[in-house]
Amino acid sequence: MTAYNSSNSNRLIKASTDKVRVMSEVVDFSSTTNAGGDSFDVIGIPANSLVIAAGCDVMTADTAGNSGTLAVGDSSGAAVYVAAAAPTSTGQMTLVDDSKAYSSGDDIRLTVATGAINAKVRVWATMISLDNGGTDADTDSQTVTFS
Numbered sequence: 001m002t003a004y005n006s007s008n009s010n011r012l013i014k015a016s017t018d019k020v021r022v023m024s025e026v027v028d029f030s031s032t033t034n035a036g037g038d039s040f041d042v043i044g045i046p047a048n049s050l051v052i053a054a055g056c057d058v059m060t061a062d063t064a065g066n067s068g069t070l071a072v073g074d075s076s077g078a079a080v081y082v083a084a085a086a087p088t089s090t091g092q093m094t095l096v097d098d099s100k101a102y103s104s105g106d107d108i109r110l111t112v113a114t115g116a117i118n119a120k121v122r123v124w125a126t127m128i129s130l131d132n133g134g135t136d137a138d139t140d141s142q143t144v145t146f147s
Helices: none
Strands: 003-005 021-028 039-045 049-060 069-074 077-085 100-102 106-113 120-129
Touching: 021 039, 039 049, 039 120, 049 069, 049 077, 049 106, 077 106, 106 120
Parallel strands: 003 039
Antiparallel strands: 021 120, 039 106, 049 100, 049 120, 069 077, 069 106
C-alpha cells in the first residue's frame, strides 16, 4: 500500500471566508503506478471547515481489467463520501450523502482497492469555513458576554 500526496498542498479556503467554495482536482490514474490499497490525498480540507459534499466524476472509464474500485473519503474512512465502486463508466459516482465538520485539517482522499485502475477522474468537494473571522487553529477567545 502506498500513500500518495498531491503536489497542491495549498488549502484554498481560509478561516476568514464565509462563502461556499467548490474545489476540484483531476487525477489521471493512467499516469500513476497504483495498486489495491493505495490512497491519494487530493484536496486539502482546512481546519474548522464543513465539507457539505464530496464526490468523483469519472471522465475516462477504467479499462485496466483488474476489478479495481475507487472510493472517496478522508483519513478517518475510505468511503465517507463515495462508497467503493468500479469506475467502469463515465459520470458522477454515487454519493453517500454525508456532510462532515473538521476541527483539524484533513484531506479528501481517493482509495483504490482490489487492483490497479487507469481511469481519469475529477475529485470535487463543496465546503465552507465554520470560523468566520477567526483563524485556522482553535485559539480564538470569547468576544461576547453572557448575563
